[in-house]
Amino acid sequence: MSTYDKHLSRAGLALRESAIRRAGDRGMRLPDAISFAPGYPDPEGFAWEELREIARDVLSGSDPAVLQYGPTRGYPPFLAALPEVLAERGITAADADSIVTTGSQQGLDLCARVFIDPGDVVLVELPTYTGAITAFGNAQGRLAGVEQDEQGISIDDLDATLRRERQANRRVAFVYVVPNFQNPTGMLMTRQRRAELLEWATRRDVLIVEDDPYGALYFEDVSTAAETRPIKADDAKGRVVYLSSFSKTIAPGFRVAWITAPAPIVAKLEIAKQSADLCSGVLDQRMVFEILRRRVLDASLPRLRAMYQEKRTAVERALRREAGDLVRWTTPSGGFFLWATFHDRIDTGVFLDRAVAHGVIFVPGSPFYVEPRGRNYARLSFATPSVAGIETGVRRLATALREEIAATAPSERRVAG
Amino acid sequence: MSTYDKHLSRAGLALRESAIRRAGDRGMRLPDAISFAPGYPDPEGFAWEELREIARDVLSGSDPAVLQYGPTRGYPPFLAALPEVLAERGITAADADSIVTTGSQQGLDLCARVFIDPGDVVLVELPTYTGAITAFGNAQGRLAGVEQDEQGISIDDLDATLRRERQANRRVAFVYVVPNFQNPTGMLMTRQRRAELLEWATRRDVLIVEDDPYGALYFEDVSTAAETRPIKADDAKGRVVYLSSFSKTIAPGFRVAWITAPAPIVAKLEIAKQSADLCSGVLDQRMVFEILRRRVLDASLPRLRAMYQEKRTAVERALRREAGDLVRWTTPSGGFFLWATFHDRIDTGVFLDRAVAHGVIFVPGSPFYVEPRGRNYARLSFATPSVAGIETGVRRLATALREEIAATAPSERRVAG
Numbered sequence: 116m117s118t119y120d121k122h123l124s125r126a127g128l129a130l131r132e133s134a135i136r137r138a139g140d141r142g143m144r145l146p147d148a149i150s151f152a153p154g155y156p157d158p159e160g161f162a163w164e165e166l167r168e169i170a171r172d173v174l175s176g177s178d179p180a181v182l183q184y185g186p187t188r189g190y191p192p193f194l195a196a197l198p199e200v201l202a203e204r205g206i207t208a209a210d211a212d213s214i215v216t217t218g219s220q221q222g223l224d225l226c227a228r229v230f231i232d233p234g235d236v237v238l239v240e241l242p243t244y245t246g247a248i249t250a251f252g253n254a255q256g257r258l259a260g261v262e263q264d265e266q267g268i269s270i271d272d273l274d275a276t277l278r279r280e281r282q283a284n285r286r287v288a289f290v291y292v293v294p295n296f297q298n299p300t301g302m303l304m305t306r307q308r309r310a311e312l313l314e315w316a317t318r319r320d321v322l323i324v325e326d327d328p329y330g331a332l333y334f335e336d337v338s339t340a341a342e343t344r345p346i347k348a349d350d351a352k353g354r355v356v357y358l359s360s361f362s363k364t365i366a367p368g369f370r371v372a373w374i375t376a377p378a379p380i381v382a383k384l385e386i387a388k389q390s391a392d393l394c395s396g397v398l399d400q401r402m403v404f405e406i407l408r409r410r411v412l413d414a415s416l417p418r419l420r421a422m423y424q425e426k427r428t429a430v431e432r433a434l435r436r437e438a439g440d441l442v443r444w445t446t447p448s449g450g451f452f453l454w455a456t457f458h459d460r461i462d463t464g465v466f467l468d469r470a471v472a473h474g475v476i477f478v479p480g481s482p483f484y485v486e487p488r489g490r491n492y493a494r495l496s497f498a499t500p501s502v503a504g505i506e507t508g509v510r511r512l513a514t515a516l517r518e519e520i521a522a523t524a525p526s527e528r529r530v531a532g
Numbered sequence: 533m534s535t536y537d538k539h540l541s542r543a544g545l546a547l548r549e550s551a552i553r554r555a556g557d558r559g560m561r562l563p564d565a566i567s568f569a570p571g572y573p574d575p576e577g578f579a580w581e582e583l584r585e586i587a588r589d590v591l592s593g594s595d596p597a598v599l600q601y602g603p604t605r606g607y608p609p610f611l612a613a614l615p616e617v618l619a620e621r622g623i624t625a626a627d628a629d630s631i632v633t634t635g636s637q638q639g640l641d642l643c644a645r646v647f648i649d650p651g652d653v654v655l656v657e658l659p660t661y662t663g664a665i666t667a668f669g670n671a672q673g674r675l676a677g678v679e680q681d682e683q684g685i686s687i688d689d690l691d692a693t694l695r696r697e698r699q700a701n702r703r704v705a706f707v708y709v710v711p712n713f714q715n716p717t718g719m720l721m722t723r724q725r726r727a728e729l730l731e732w733a734t735r736r737d738v739l740i741v742e743d744d745p746y747g748a749l750y751f752e753d754v755s756t757a758a759e760t761r762p763i764k765a766d767d768a769k770g771r772v773v774y775l776s777s778f779s780k781t782i783a784p785g786f787r788v789a790w791i792t793a794p795a796p797i798v799a800k801l802e803i804a805k806q807s808a809d810l811c812s813g814v815l816d817q818r819m820v821f822e823i824l825r826r827r828v829l830d831a832s833l834p835r836l837r838a839m840y841q842e843k844r845t846a847v848e849r850a851l852r853r854e855a856g857d858l859v860r861w862t863t864p865s866g867g868f869f870l871w872a873t874f875h876d877r878i879d880t881g882v883f884l885d886r887a888v889a890h891g892v893i894f895v896p897g898s899p900f901y902v903e904p905r906g907r908n909y910a911r912l913s914f915a916t917p918s919v920a921g922i923e924t925g926v927r928r929l930a931t932a933l934r935e936e937i938a939a940t941a942p943s944e945r946r947v948a949g
Contacts, residue, residue, distance in 0.1 A: 118796070119794060119796045119797055119800075122647060122705075122706070122739050122797075123646060123647060123800060124645070124646060124647050124648050124649040124652065124705070125649050126645060126646075126649060127645060127646035127647060127800055127804070130645075130646070130800060130803040130804055130807075131803070132803050132806065133806045133807070153601065155600055155601055156600075158596030158597075158599060158600060159596075161596070161599050163591065163593045166591055166599070167587075167588060167591045167592075170584075170587035170588070170591055171584060171587070171588065174580065174583055174584045174587055175584070176580045179575030179576075179578070180575075181785060182575065182578050182583070182783035182784070182785035182786070183572055183573075183575060183783070183784060183785055184570065184572055184779075184784045184785070185785065217634055217787075217809040217812075217813075218809050218810055218811075220807065220808070220809050220810040221808065221809040223807075224807055224808050224809070228541070228543060228544060228547075228670070229540060229541060229543075229544035229547070230539060230540060230541050230544060231541050232541040232542050232543060233650075235541065246806075246807065246810070249806060249807040250807040252807075253645070253804070253807045288539075288541070289539070322539050362601075366599035366600070367599070367600060367601045367814075368598060368599035368600055368601070368602065368813065368814030368815050369599070369813060369814075369815065370634075370809065370810075370811070370812070370813045370814075377536060379535070379536045380536055380539075383536075383540060383544055383547060386547040386548070386549050386550075387544070387547055387670070389549065389550045389663075389666060390547075390550070390637065390640075390641055390663065390666040390667040390669075390670045391637070391638060391641050391808065392634040392635050392637050392638040392641070392787065392809070393635055393637040393663070393787075394635075394787070395634075395787070396634075396785065396786060396787045396813040396816050397784075397785030397786075397787075398785050398786065398815075398816065399813050399815065399816065
């Protein structure tokens with residue numbers, strides 16, 4: 116409680132900090148630690164040389180608008196380039212169906228502004244992305260968790276939850292899903308489940324907010340592009356608000372993402388964005404557009420897939436070797452995350468301190484849930500550390516885990532006895 | 533009304549579009565028009581050569597973090613450079629007292645989130661910046677206008693308004709002011725009035741949100757740096773939330789601005805920013821930081837002041853010559869704006885169509901008011917057009933004005949008769 120609390124709004128007082136950001140800050144204060152915490156792409160994958168050339172070209176001074184305010188909707192040639200990007204994913208869209216956002220986090224925030232009034236319900240996967248939890252929660256939305264099975268979000272539980280919330284006279288704003296290599300579970304929703312979800316949303320008149328930052332990063336040993344086809348690709352009835360980003364494939368420092376949605380929704384998002392930040396970074400949009408125009412991703416995406424696949428293989432190999440008896444997980448078929456289930460006796464929120472003492476960091480499972488759960492889960496991002504770092508990090512993690520189990524065993528026996 | 537309206541939140545349905553952005557879009561569709569509408573800096577003032585060098589240096593690849601996610605609070609060396617920038621304005625601040633924002637528009641939006649609940653009152657100058665009106669309005673704040681006299685916001689009216697609102701049991705969130713070369717009036721609040729405002733805010737326990745994007749751009753023929761001393765500089769009691777930006781002095785395309793405020797408020801703003809966009813553009817912050825570190829502004833600020841002063845002189849000269857009988861104004865002593873009072877018979881919202889037909893654009897006065905007023909006012913931004921463009925634009929404006937007066941005269945007589 117500070118002396119300023121009386122000046123804060125109820126919404127301001129209720130603001131919740133991001134658990135990932137907190138863990139990330141912790142990592143930055145420990146430069147020798149191996150961090151599996153933040154979902155940061157590996158800068159080795161950035162197209163440094165091309166970006167230097169592009170910066171030189173766009174700053175040549177021939178177009179003064181490159182450093183000027185830009186349209187709220189986005190840099191028009193970039194918007195005009197998006198239909199081709201989307202078409203590769205099976206999505207048919209016109210230029211007018213998209214709006215640039217300052218990272219997908221702003222996309223989530225704009226959705227919160229446009230769809231959520233205080234007390235409205237947002238249906239989310241259990242577990243789900245913490246950035247979505249904070250964006251929707253800070254708009255004073257009420258988050259209702261829906262179970263996932265091995266195919267993805269459970270339609271039965273989704274329908275039961277919807278009916279329960281509507282019976283309680285609460286307005287359901289939308290259902291939020293991350294079908295491709297979900298954050299935090301790394302899970303890929305099956306094509307069949309996507310079809311069922313879309314059918315359900317149409318039948319129940321619920322909007323789907325589909326967040327797809329990782330779709331392009333499938334691992335070719337266990338997955339295919341076809342399996343990442345967005346729900347939006349089959350959205351004949353305009354049920355889907357689709358968010359995607361170049362933060363994982365070009366670089367996050369640019370803060371260039373976008374939303375593709377039915378035109379009346381995009382128009383509303385644009386007005387919300389006017390008061391949020393007027394426009395996204397103009398030089399950033401130009402640079403990302405030039406990466407697209409020069410077809411840099413054609414060459415870099417296969418390389419990125421292979422790089423992250425190798426890291427995924429490294430983290431699994433190390434976990435099997437060092438801690439096969441203490442950790443369970445499902446092989447990630449793309450993206451950045453391995454969702455680890457630890458020994459029952461581990462409370463990852465408590466265990467983190469010991470892990471930090473051993474020089475390894477992760478994000479505990481609980482913050483990804485909207486109810487008290489996830490006690491013995493952890494999200495391990497294998498994207499940022501090198502393969503050697505992954506090896507070292509998992510070794511440290513295993514040592515810390517064995518210590519924690521030994522340390523917690525007696526007190527449990529006392530409780531039992 | 534679209535078929536999606538039922539999916540929108542009340543806040544989403546109530547979102548208001550920015551009048552300036554609308555006028556700006558109009559200008560972009562008419563490439564031959566002279567636009568006095570948007571408050572865009574002149575790209576002639578951007579440090580193109582230095583920025584090209586800086587881009588090359590920071591993208592050299594020696595620091596991979598330049599394209600990575602960054603801390604929500606901002607790039608630490610940039611935050612560490614702000615105290616010196618602030619000290620030049622008389623403000624004593626530690627690194628921890630500031631947070632980077634994605635343009636000052638995000639600063640206004642974060643203030644809205646942290647301070648305003650639906651129905652809370654924000655006290656604003658009459659007229660005031662439309663971007664503030666939309667940011668505070670979209671948070672469902674209730675904007676209460678306060679008169680200005682030739683010294684700035686009227687303390688008597690401010691106090692009367694505060695008492696009225698509190699008597700009506702409404703929570704007053706803060707008072708919002710733009711003391712330096714106000715948007716839209718170009719007005720400079722006197723030092724005495726600033727002191728009175730701060731004393732009043734302390735006495736009445738009201739926070740001041742002080743927005744200062746133009747302070748560095750005073751015109752040396754009629755003004756001095758001392759006159760632009762921010763209210764924040766004398767804020768011993770921590771009453772002032774100070775917003776400033778490099779959009780007008782380096783370039784707006786970077787979207788790099790900041791807020792300096794008491795540390796507990798900055799901590800709250802940081803949490804709000806986490807869910808708003810995670811972090812501002814990282815390359816952008818690096819580039820702006822390098823501009824500061826290399827002391828580019830030391831040379832460019834005097835040049836910018838002279839450039840905008842010359843334009844101010846040009847617009848006044850042209851107005852006097854072409855339309856001295858039809859337009860009144862007060863000489864702007866800095867910034868980008870001349871606030872024009874037209875002949876009583878002109879309704880600038882209606883007149884804009886005729887002006888556009890003559891190839892000249894401005895922003896009508898009404899959107900800058902939070903009550904039905906400003907009918908015969910217009911904001912003329914003299915920052916973007918060249919001196920020759922200003923001459924042509926004012927000529928067109930004068931022709932359109934004479935036509936409008938001739939066209940409206942008979943119908944007024946009919947009404948009177």
